[in-house]
Amino acid sequence: MGGQANISEFTDDTENPEEQGTVRLKHLARINPTKSELSDHDSETDVSFVPLEDFGTDGEIKDTETRPLEEVYDGYTYFREGDIAIAKITPSFENGKGAICRGLENGIGFGTTELHVLRPREGVSTGFLWYILRSKPFMDEAETAMRGVAGQQRVPTEFVENYTIQYPGHSEGHRIQTYLSEKEGRIDSAIQSLRSLLERIDEYSSATITDFIQNGYSAHKEPVSGLEEWLQCVPQSWDIVKLKYLADVQTGVTKGGYRQEKETVSVPYLRVANVQDGHLDLSNVKNIELPPSEVDNYLLEPGDILMNEGGDFDKLGRGTVWNGEINPCIHQNHVFAVRPKDQEHSEWISKLTESKPYKHYFKVNSKQSTNLASISATDIKELPIILPPEDERVDILNRLNSKESVLSSISDNAESMIDSLEKKRQALITAAVTGQIDVSDVKNEAKASHK
Structure with a gap:
């Protein structure tokens, strides 16, 4: 078939376990689905291409490129709207690179071969499955299972397929997703505020030496940006x-x-x-x-x-x-x-x-x-x-180092808080998906959508 891709063409009618119990991931999701299902699509169909660096660590894709299907069909990994893609190669896997694939051109995406793709089966919560893949037990066991030479180690497909979890059932899986999305949103908001603070500190630190020289030694007090302009403002004795x-x-x-x-x-x-x-x-x-x-x-x-x-x-x-x-x-x-x-x-x-x-x-x-x-x-x-003359240069450096010491202390505290929040996030995810947290009172608003 030529023309635009239709997501409804990809419906998977595979029967899946609905009740709780021990289950392998391959029974909850299709692992690395074949691109042959695109064989009827026009070769000029626009699709999304996502470089590995544009997969975030927060479940989102940061950016995409639009390319014709024929350009990426061979030599790249295929995924579609709603699939989960995770990096399989070190250090991208350990860094948590991956995403729930959303907003793809015509619902079709391609990326590096260094990805594993999971397509949740009918009734399985995409968000719940994503959290399983971000949990500490999965990450730790996957790292142990990696194969290859140093610097080029990969998580094998068979590990992903055969990784077992205690599945809580479809309804509970959706409730866990809802619970974690709300909790993680609060953590993300706090982390973003701290990162914004770090960015402002960096900007302030960059401007400090300019201010010290301009306001402390130069008669010229107006802001300057270019180096040539700044050189005209420094004292003549320099x-x-x-x-x-x-x-x-x-x-x-x-x-x-x-x-x-x-x-x-x-x-x-x-x-x-x-x-x-x-x-x-x-x-x-x-x-x-x-x-x-x-x-x-x-x-x-x-x-x-x-x-x-x-x-x-x-x-x-x-x-x-x-x-x-x-x-x-x-x-x-x-x-x-x-x-x-x-x-x-x-x-x-x-x-x-x-x-x-x-x-x-x-x-x-x-x-x-x-x-x-x-x-x-x-x-x-x-x-x-x-x-500058040595005495003025030493004076400026001493004042700079004193101010930067204060800024460094603030930065260190902010980075420590970010690290603690990141650890809290993973501990929360792990506890929820392994049944250590009771989420039975969470209304499953997402159940009907089967996301």
Whole structure:
């Protein structure tokens, strides 16, 4: 059949257990349904394509692309409106990536092959099934069952099919979904408020150095955005020196560049994800193989200023000072290591790159494509550095560090609260789907819709 997709074509009349008892997931849902059911559809039918990064961790799809069916039919995973899709590969699975698929073009979607798709059978609550897949018992057992080499481990299809639960029956499953949706909504609202607070702190922190310099030392008090405008406002007693005269810029190792080498060593290396704005995230540092003779070319040294070459606009030029947290450690080619000739300049230069005028410099001097940007080592070297006399520079840094200490304390508390709420969410989900919470007084408003 050509033309538009019709969701009613996909009705599944399979009989399913309605009463409570031990049941495997494959009896509650079709696992990875075949795309052959689309064989009668016109090849030019518009469908949704969802990259893995656009699957959220909250049961929602963040964004989709519209493509013709013929473009995605081969080589991608098929799902339809109302299906549940979860990542099966590490670390996306552990991070909880997945969604209840809603709002698909013509009710049809495709995505990476690194997905498992579950289609709830008649009468089974989609929301209840989603919560089963987010519960701690399922997540823990799935991680144990993973197969494959390090970094490429996947949850096997047979594990999903044969995972057993104590099914409470259709009616109770809908009540559990209603109960958890309401409770989770409150938790999500609190988490969102805390994340908004963290965003405001980041914005305030970025503006602080600009304010200190402008309002503390410059006669010019009007707001500025561009670096060139800012340079005209700094006191005449300050020097303005291009970075290339103050530091060397070291480029990093290219991933996969030494695959043909017979003798290699494994060394920790920093990626863009490790280099945040004003701090490091070393929770997930990977290793890379390269010849022993090449290691010194990419080694990081204490006092190096790490700067991201690019990625999303918010990653462009962001960085911090490396203090030898891991030894030895190298960096990938998307992270520059700026090595000042005088380490007394490291913290100052790093703070400057966190300010709005310098972020503006990175953006206007970058090569840009849709939502992505990169800046070259040449443009980094041409970066104008404002350099106050030492006593003024030390005074500004001391005041900055004092204020940032307060902001850091607030951020740490907010992140701790988010972590506690995330743990509470999973504990609540686990308790509800395993029958530890009595939800019998919850009205099952969703029962009639069989969602």
